[in-house]
Amino acid sequence: MKARWELILIPPLLLSFMLLAASQIIFLRSSFYRDLGYGSSGTEFEFVNYIKFFNDSFYLKVLWDTVSVSFLAMVFTLAFAFPIAYLIARMWSKWGMVLLAGIVVSTFIAIVIKVFGLFIMFSRNGFINQTLLSIGLIDKPFTIIGNEAGVVVGLMHFTLGFGVVLLFSVVQTIPRSLEEAAQIFGASRWRVWYRVIIPLCLPGVVAGSLMLFNMSMGAFTSAALLGDGRIYTLPVLIQRVVVMEAKYGMGGTLAAVLLVSVLLINLLSLYLLLGLRRRRLVIA
Amino acid sequence: MKKLQRPELLIRVMSIPVSRILFYGWCSLAYIFVLAPLVIVAGASLHRGSRYTVVQFPPTELSLYWYSQIPATHWEALSLSFGLALLSAALAYCIGIPAALGLVRSSIRGKSLLSAILRAPMQIPTIVTGLAFLQMYYLFGDLTGLYINGSFFGLLLAHLFVGIPYVIGTVVAVLQRFDNRLEEAALSLGASRWRTFYRVTLPVIMPGVYAGGLYAFMVSFGDVPISMLLSAPGFVTYPVELFYGLENDFNPAVLASSTLVIFLSLAVMLAMQKLIGLENLLRSDGNRG
Numbered sequence: 001m002k003a004r005w006e007l008i009l010i011p012p013l014l015l016s017f018m019l020l021a022a023s024q025i026i027f028l029r030s031s032f033y034r035d036l037g038y039g040s041s042g043t044e045f046e047f048v049n050y051i052k053f054f055n056d057s058f059y060l061k062v063l064w065d066t067v068s069v070s071f072l073a074m075v076f077t078l079a080f081a082f083p084i085a086y087l088i089a090r091m092w093s094k095w096g097m098v099l100l101a102g103i104v105v106s107t108f109i110a111i112v113i114k115v116f117g118l119f120i121m122f123s124r125n126g127f128i129n130q131t132l133l134s135i136g137l138i139d140k141p142f143t144i145i146g147n148e149a150g151v152v153v154g155l156m157h158f159t160l161g162f163g164v165v166l167l168f169s170v171v172q173t174i175p176r177s178l179e180e181a182a183q184i185f186g187a188s189r190w191r192v193w194y195r196v197i198i199p200l201c202l203p204g205v206v207a208g209s210l211m212l213f214n215m216s217m218g219a220f221t222s223a224a225l226l227g228d229g230r231i232y233t234l235p236v237l238i239q240r241v242v243v244m245e246a247k248y249g250m251g252g253t254l255a256a257v258l259l260v261s262v263l264l265i266n267l268l269s270l271y272l273l274l275g276l277r278r279r280r281l282v283i284a
Numbered sequence: 285m286k287k288l289q290r291p292e293l294l295i296r297v298m299s300i301p302v303s304r305i306l307f308y309g310w311c312s313l314a315y316i317f318v319l320a321p322l323v324i325v326a327g328a329s330l331h332r333g334s335r336y337t338v339v340q341f342p343p344t345e346l347s348l349y350w351y352s353q354i355p356a357t358h359w360e361a362l363s364l365s366f367g368l369a370l371l372s373a374a375l376a377y378c379i380g381i382p383a384a385l386g387l388v389r390s391s392i393r394g395k396s397l398l399s400a401i402l403r404a405p406m407q408i409p410t411i412v413t414g415l416a417f418l419q420m421y422y423l424f425g426d427l428t429g430l431y432i433n434g435s436f437f438g439l440l441l442a443h444l445f446v447g448i449p450y451v452i453g454t455v456v457a458v459l460q461r462f463d464n465r466l467e468e469a470a471l472s473l474g475a476s477r478w479r480t481f482y483r484v485t486l487p488v489i490m491p492g493v494y495a496g497g498l499y500a501f502m503v504s505f506g507d508v509p510i511s512m513l514l515s516a517p518g519f520v521t522y523p524v525e526l527f528y529g530l531e532n533d534f535n536p537a538v539l540a541s542s543t544l545v546i547f548l549s550l551a552v553m554l555a556m557q558k559l560i561g562l563e564n565l566l567r568s569d570g571n572r573g
Binding site: 005006007008009010011012013015016017019020022023024026027030080081083084087097099100101102103104105106107108109110111112113114115116117118119120121123126127156157160161189190214217218219220221224225235238239242243248251252255258259262263266 | 301303304307310311313314315317318319320321322323324325328339341342379380382383385386387389390391392398401402404405407408409410411412413415416417418419420423441445448498502505506508509512513522523526527530531538539542545546549550552553557562563565
């Protein structure tokens with residue numbers, strides 16, 4: 001009777017493994033063939049696309065831009081998500097539920113629609129520009145479409161909901177009694193944050209941030225729409241190279257670079273987490 | 285309760301620590317940031333407007349005009365997206381639930397490797413998945429003459445690939461907390477294996493099942509990169525239709541159909557709150573990745 005559980009694991013595993021291996025091997029293989037134009041590729045196995053990637057300042061700049069906007073998005077997402085997560089986790093009233101609902105709804109709504117709202121919000125004659133103009137804070141309308149700030153804002157909208165959900169579960173693991181104890185012994189509110197809340201949350205926050213960073217690295221929709229053909233991140237460039245130029249070899253190379261960077265970040269987060277666990281900094 | 289006199293009220297407000305004001309102020313700002321785009325889309329959809337200033341927020345000429353102008357392509361795209369998301373979530377159940385049961389309850393070695401393989405699709409950027417599946421379909425087509433890119437089945441397979449790990453993640457999370465004595469009790473009282481599963485195990489793991497299904501559904505319903513690479517002209521999902529609409533010709537009716545989607549998501553979430561409670565939805569999400 002005991003073998004039952006192993007048996008039901010086989011079909012899903014076979015399917016997942018086949019899809020995973022087949023799709024990944026095929027695209028990785030294609031990255032080693034030269035593009036001959038019009039979607040056809042060479043027959044010789046060579047590293048030409050990779051050499052091109054690492055020698056062309058355009059591609060390297062795209063890689064750097066992807067990392068830098070993802071990093072900025074991660075920092076700002078944390079700055080917004082952690083206080084919200086803390087607020088909701090420490091609030092067990094009806095209002096806490098309402099606040100949580102706001103986050104969950106925004107998480108589940110397709111990112112295209114949110115970007116759409118951003119377009120209207122920050123358009124040249126949108127109400128933000130009009131208000132800032134009328135009170136004299138700016139002297140000409142500003143835009144977030146087609147610049148790095150815009151891409152960062154778009155990525156934040158993509159990751160913020162997940163960030164709150166992630167950090168919410170981190171804050172929940174910390175008993176409120178620890179904070180109360182510190183307060184009873186005379187710690188100020190700031191000191192409680194510095195010496196109790198932040199150190200206890202740190203491992204979870206580190207792991208969570210790397211996850212958010214990863215999400216941003218792979219985000220296509222918000223980066224494509226807000227970059228508007230002027231700012232390229234790797235996912236946007238992949239789509240462009242494949243759809244517009246039909247260069248499957250180069251597309252595969254870019255995808256491989258993206259995939260490897262994301263996997264490296266995952267390994268790093270695992271390593272960090274294991275290190276912290278060894279030093280008994282994580283309870284879980 | 286005694287009504288506060290004005291000076292008293294002032295003192296009370298003044299005695300709130302600055303740090304607390306800053307904290308709540310910051311949180312409010314974050315909420316405005318999160319929700320503003322949705323409110324704006326919904327608000328702007330109500331603005332009738334002339335031909336040139338069609339999009340405006342806050343709306344000044346209230347009307348449901350654009351709701352009557354939603355083009356047929358939007359409805360087609362919406363129904364494709366909906367069917368696709370529903371079917372891929374359902375199939376993700378058929379594969380994800382057994383996989384989760386196997387992962388938690390079997391005693392084979394190398395479980396963490398198996399778990400990593402099963403969850404890997406979640407870590408792969410969706411654009412990479414899209415490209416990889418496109419190439420796989422091309423190769424499959426070249427070998428068999430059967431091209432499934434641009435077909436419903438092709439889309440479904442890729443969406444399923446991405447959706448399964450969410451079901452596995454949430455169901456594994458609830459199964460790990462499952463008290464095995466419940467099943468033992470049912471079995472020892474003479475219930476069959478299947479009856480035990482249906483009447484004992486399934487009800488207990490239901491929150492994780494609902495949550496996983498919802499994630500699988502929403503990931504499929506909101507996806508652009510995969511569907512974009514795998515769909516064909518005239519056969520696109522709703523987010524892809526919106527994406528092209530934003531990049532190329534802009535039709536304000538997009539606002540109206542997006543607002544309908546926002547309200548649909550809201551309704552789904554309220555249903556989830558009634559069914560399992562929001563905290564359960566989040567708790568079972570604890571080990572994403």
